[in-house]
Amino acid sequence: MPFNGSTKPSRNPQAPAVGFPTTRMRRNRRTDWSRRLVSENRLGVDDLIWPVFVHAGDEPRIPVPSMPGVVRHSVDALVESVGEAAALGIPMVAVFPLVDPALKDPQGSNAIDPGNVVCQAVRAIKAAGIDIGVMCDAALDPFTSHGHDGLMRGEEILNDETVEVLVQQSLIQAEAGCDVISPSDMMDGRIGAIRTGLDAAGHGHVQIMAYAAKYSSGFYGPFRDAVGSASTLGKGSKDTYQMSPANTDEAIREVALDLAEGADMVMVKPGMPYLDIVRRVKDTFAVPTFAYQVSGEYAMLRAADERGWLDGNRVIMESLLGFKRAGADGVLTYFAVEVAQRLKAG
Ligand code: PBG
Numbered sequence: 631m632p633f634n635g636s637t638k639p640s641r642n643p644q645a646p647a648v649g650f651p652t653t654r655m656r657r658n659r660r661t662d663w664s665r666r667l668v669s670e671n672r673l674g675v676d677d678l679i680w681p682v683f684v685h686a687g688d689e690p691r692i693p694v695p696s697m698p699g700v701v702r703h704s705v706d707a708l709v710e711s712v713g714e715a716a717a718l719g720i721p722m723v724a725v726f727p728l729v730d731p732a733l734k735d736p737q738g739s740n741a742i743d744p745g746n747v748v749c750q751a752v753r754a755i756k757a758a759g760i761d762i763g764v765m766c767d768a769a770l771d772p773f774t775s776h777g778h779d780g781l782m783r784g785e786e787i788l789n790d791e792t793v794e795v796l797v798q799q800s801l802i803q804a805e806a807g808c809d810v811i812s813p814s815d816m817m818d819g820r821i822g823a824i825r826t827g828l829d830a831a832g833h834g835h836v837q838i839m840a841y842a843a844k845y846s847s848g849f850y851g852p853f854r855d856a857v858g859s860a861s862t863l864g865k866g867s868k869d870t871y872q873m874s875p876a877n878t879d880e881a882i883r884e885v886a887l888d889l890a891e892g893a894d895m896v897m898v899k900p901g902m903p904y905l906d907i908v909r910r911v912k913d914t915f916a917v918p919t920f921a922y923q924v925s926g927e928y929a930m931l932r933a934a935d936e937r938g939w940l941d942g943n944r945v946i947m948e949s950l951l952g953f954k955r956a957g958a959d960g961v962l963t964y965f966a967v968e969v970a971q972r973l974k975a976g
Pocket of ligand 1: 849851
């Protein structure tokens with residue numbers, strides 16, 4: 631029988647009372663201790679991954695104009711900053727390079743040079759004995775003269791040829807001491823190939839965090855400024871390898887494939903506009919799931935805070951708690967250090 635709109639109370643005396651005025655949702659919210667008691671989600675320092683930029687020059691810290699508060703570190707300055715992050719309890723950093731334009735070519739050759747700035751940075755962090763996980767991207771875009779994540783033939787981004795290079799890139803990074811390889815290129819089959827390559831080279835303990843559901847997004851703009859790929863990519867589009875923002879079932883297929891190929895952890899990217907994907911991935915696979923609060927999200931919150939349009943402290947914490955609520959086990963965020971400081975201060 632269809633619901634007829636009757637609100638007559640149930641005749642079963644055992645039935646739980648429902649509805650106002652017996653139930654008052656505000657009762658649990660009245661006091662601070664009660665609000666804390668019924669709190670369902672919590673953000674902690676262990677949830678934070680800090681993405682950092684490194685360049686090969688001597689200038690300790692070069693600001694990124696479209697990301698106020700974010701800098702490109704020299705290797706020495708990076709070791710210092712990563713030491714501070716470790717002291718705050720941040721479990722992992724993700725290292726991204728600003729590559730000298732003179733070293734860029736269509737093949738992204740510098741990506742597989744063990745002397746490149748990423749490997750220099752990883753070796754320096756490890757040599758300093760800092761107790762922190764170090765993650766490195768497997769992708770060619772910071773190294774290619776065309777700014778794409780893969781090798782090109784004409785206008786086409788070559789898949790299998792690119793995967794071979796990504797394996798080489800992963801190997802030199804693992805050799806330098808990288809703990810987690812994070813393929814961010816969205817080529818097909820790269821997780822399996824990298825896993826096989828790492829295992830064969832004796833790097834069986836190196837973990838893989840797959841950028842499994844990575845969308846072709848406008849929110850990466852400031853990152854591309856930071857690593858200098860905005861100018862190389864120009865009007866180029868990544869739509870033939872990164873996912874359409876319209877799709878969600880496709881994300882589930884991507885994650886399933888990456889897990890089948892050996893990914894230890896998966897990531898959804900960008901973050902805030904894709905919280906539905908985070909939730910679906912976590913519910914479907916129940917594996918370590920991460921979200922990347924990307925450069926554009928950082929820039930928006932920072933810009934609004936700088937103008938006094940939003941209360942930065944408040945919305946930064948709120949945005950990160952949103953990832954936890956959506957089911958993320960952790961978040962890559964450029965706010966990691968200041969949030970860790972705030973969490974420590976209580
Ligand atoms: C490289 C890569 C990108 C980001 C992380 N790795 C940019 C891109 O795919 O164009 C974006 C990170 C951010 O915006 O903060 N493949």
